[in-house]
Amino acid sequence: MKIYDTLRGEKVDFKPVHEGRVGIYVCGPTTYDYAHVGHARVAIMFDIFRRFLEYTGYDVVYVSNITDIDDKIINKAKERGEEPIKMAHRYAEEYMKDMKSLRVREPNIVPRATRHIDEIIKLVQTLVEKGYAYQSGGDVYFSVSKFKDYGKLSHRSIEEMIAGARVEVSDKKREPLDFALWKAAKPGEPSWPSPWGSGRPGWHIECSAMSMNYLGSTIDIHGGGADLIFPHHENEIAQSEAATGKVFANYWMHVGLVRFEKEKMSKSLGNVFYVRELLKKYRPEVIRIMFINSHYRKPFDFSLKNLEDSKIILEKIWSAYTDFKKGKKCNYCDLCHEYEEKIISALKDDFNTRKAMMHYLQFISEAREKNLGVCAAEFMEKMDNILDILPKEFGKSMENELIDLIVEIRNKLRKERKYDLSDWIRNSLAKMGIKVEDEAQRTKWIRIR
RNA sequence: GGGCAGGUGGCAGAGCGGUUAUGCGCGGGACUGCAGAUCCCGUCAACUCGGGUUCGAAUCCCGACCUGCCCUCCA
Numbered sequence: 387m388k389i390y391d392t393l394r395g396e397k398v399d400f401k402p403v404h405e406g407r408v409g410i411y412v413c414g415p416t417t418y419d420y421a422h423v424g425h426a427r428v429a430i431m432f433d434i435f436r437r438f439l440e441y442t443g444y445d446v447v448y449v450s451n452i453t454d455i456d457d458k459i460i461n462k463a464k465e466r467g468e469e470p471i472k473m474a475h476r477y478a479e480e481y482m483k484d485m486k487s488l489r490v491r492e493p494n495i496v497p498r499a500t501r502h503i504d505e506i507i508k509l510v511q512t513l514v515e516k517g518y519a520y521q522s523g524g525d526v527y528f529s530v531s532k533f534k535d536y537g538k539l540s541h542r543s544i545e546e547m548i549a550g551a552r553v554e555v556s557d558k559k560r561e562p563l564d565f566a567l568w569k570a571a572k573p574g575e576p577s578w579p580s581p582w583g584s585g586r587p588g589w590h591i592e593c594s595a596m597s598m599n600y601l602g603s604t605i606d607i608h609g610g611g612a613d614l615i616f617p618h619h620e621n622e623i624a625q626s627e628a629a630t631g632k633v634f635a636n637y638w639m640h641v642g643l644v645r646f647e648k649e650k651m652s653k654s655l656g657n658v659f660y661v662r663e664l665l666k667k668y669r670p671e672v673i674r675i676m677f678i679n680s681h682y683r684k685p686f687d688f689s690l691k692n693l694e695d696s697k698i699i700l701e702k703i704w705s706a707y708t709d710f711k712k713g714k715k716c717n718y719c720d721l722c723h724e725y726e727e728k729i730i731s732a733l734k735d736d737f738n739t740r741k742a743m744m745h746y747l748q749f750i751s752e753a754r755e756k757n758l759g760v761c762a763a764e765f766m767e768k769m770d771n772i773l774d775i776l777p778k779e780f781g782k783s784m785e786n787e788l789i790d791l792i793v794e795i796r797n798k799l800r801k802e803r804k805y806d807l808s809d810w811i812r813n814s815l816a817k818m819g820i821k822v823e824d825e826a827q828r829t830k831w832i833r834i835r
Numbered sequence: 836g837g838g839c840a841g842g843u844g845g846c847a848g849a850g851c852g853g854u855u856a857u858g859c860g861c862g863g864g865a866c867u868g869c870a871g872a873u874c875c876c877g878u879c880a881a882c883u884c885g886g887g888u889u890c891g892a893a894u895c896c897c898g899a900c901c902u903g904c905c906c907u908c909c910a
Contacts, residue, residue, distance in 0.1 A: 395839085415910065428910045458908065537838095540905075546837050547906060589908085611910030615839080618909095642840080643904065652909055679848075679858085685840075685903060687847085695847065695859055702858090705872055740849060744857045754873070805868060812870075823871050830872085 387442075387734040389607075390683060392615060392638040393539050397736050400637065402606045407445045409601040410436065411635070413593055413610035413618065414496070416453040417477035418462045421484040422658040423688055424644045424651055428611050430674055431641050431682045431739075433490040437772045438733050449600050450493040451593060452478045454500050455586055460575055471500060471576050484661040488670045489774045495600055499592035503578045506587045506595045509629055510567045510580075518628040522558040524570025524583040530563040533624045539638060540616040565621055567591050590621040594634070598626065608635035612643050612683075613650075642685045651688060659688065669834065671775040672697045678739045678773065697834070699747070701821065704777055704832050706750045707766050712830075713759025721756060722765035725749040729769060746773075777832065789820060793829055796822070 387400040402408045412432050415425055429450075436448045454474035463470035478498070486492070499506070510526055513519035518532050530536050530544065537543050547563060566588035571577030577584040597605055603626070610619065619638065626634040644651045651657055664673060676696040680686050725745055732741035746769065753762040770776045792811065799808040812822045815831070822831045 424910045542838050613909055616905060650904065699858065744849065747857065
């Protein structure tokens with residue numbers, strides 16, 4: 387398997403630290419607002435990546451954190467007169483709900499910064515003891531110039547960064563690029579006791595502490611949005627490797643940013659689309675397909691057209707799936723083996739989901755051509771362990787039975803040539819997201835919303 | 836100013852040295868009460884520009900131009 391590693395800047399062979407096992411840490415959100423499409427892309431892509439690793443036989447430990455203490459949280463809470471940690475936890479719950487709606491499987495561990503203050507303090511202490519960090523007032527800063535590899539992830543030298551100006555000046559810092567590991571508490575802010583007085587963690591330290599706590603000092607894969615490369619991940623490397631003397635992460639995977647009308651989608655630009663808003667109009671599978679249909683590293687241009695296109699693809703897939711499911715029995719499926727091989731090898735090449743999807747669609751049309759039945763549906767179900775885009779509501783429910791009944795009534799009307807009424811029923815169902823399709827012998831319907 | 840990622844047909848988006856993906860769209864046909872799904876046929880002089888390497892480049896090298904991101908909080 388090959389993965390593009392941001393640090394080395396090229397596709398490289400993947401070898402886990404321990405044979406057969408993979409430890410992944412993905413930076414999750416700072417929870418001071420609802421999840422938007424950008425969060426969704428990272429979560430969905432790593433969800434599918436993780437399922438893929440499991441599919442190929444790896445034992446995966448997937449950790450994705452929630453940062454629940456931070457300047458942004460404090461500021462927003464202040465604005466709204468709320469208690470910061472409480473607010474952060476409320477948004478964290480909402481985030482988890484949104485991800486669940488998107489069929490993102492919950493990571494094995496979802497650690498929160500405020501529950502790992504001890505580990506954070508210990509890590510800061512180690513850095514102070516080793517001379518990489520210094521106390522200044524109630525703050526503790528990391529001394530960037532002491533870490534010779536600083537800039538290796540974002541491919542920049544310290545000089546370049548200083549030349550780039552725009553560095554925050556502070557009389558508390560010895561050098562402008564130094565960053566806070568621990569911040570002294572201001573009145574009214576959440577704080578914890580520490581050797582440097584009461585305070586709270588800086589932004590980057592929590593991920594280092596939690597990653598090492600759950601996955602060890604060297605993990606296999608560390609991931610997140612591309613906007614975290616600098617400074618977040620760069621700083622994580624510096625503080626972690628300074629503390630342990632070991633490589634922090636063997637592979638760095640970054641998901642390209644989501645853009646809207648050629649601009650980055652971000653809260654500061656005010657052009658965000660919230661997951662929950664999208665889910666009112668589109669099924670989660672549509673959103674999953676939309677992202678599967680792009681390469682994870684490339685910037686993604688979000689648009690309504692893109693969503694609509696994905697919806698059409700989903701309908702195509704569902705339609706084929708229901709046809710196969712009702713088709714004839716077929717035990718052996720050479721085509722399935724052939725396409726499984728194609729799909730998996732596409733994913734093994736730097737997780738090329740776009741290419742995998744192309745094979746998946748090609749499989750559908752070839753399976754139709756060859757008149758395959760149940761075994762084709764079974765193959766799609768097998769692949770669904772990775773993709774999770776097939777309909778899951780086949781079971782009996784009052785709702786399904788009622789729809790069956792309505793469809794049956796409509797067919798009786800059609801036999802009586804009462805087409806006005808039967809067309810009206812079909813249109814009405816369509817408005818509810820139920821697509822009715824008449825075939826020679828029977829009528830099928832699928833819920834597309 | 837520096838770093839990174841890109842610039843492919845009407846659109847989205849693969850391919851990364853030789854066989855012109857795929858999906859959507861568009862035109863025509865079969866099927867159908869109609870629609871849809873499906874199938875068949877067709878369609879659009881596609882590879883930002885300029886050099887170079889090569890028997891051969893969208894694919895490799897050099898140089899321009901353009902776009903986005905990062906260098907301040909952001910997934």
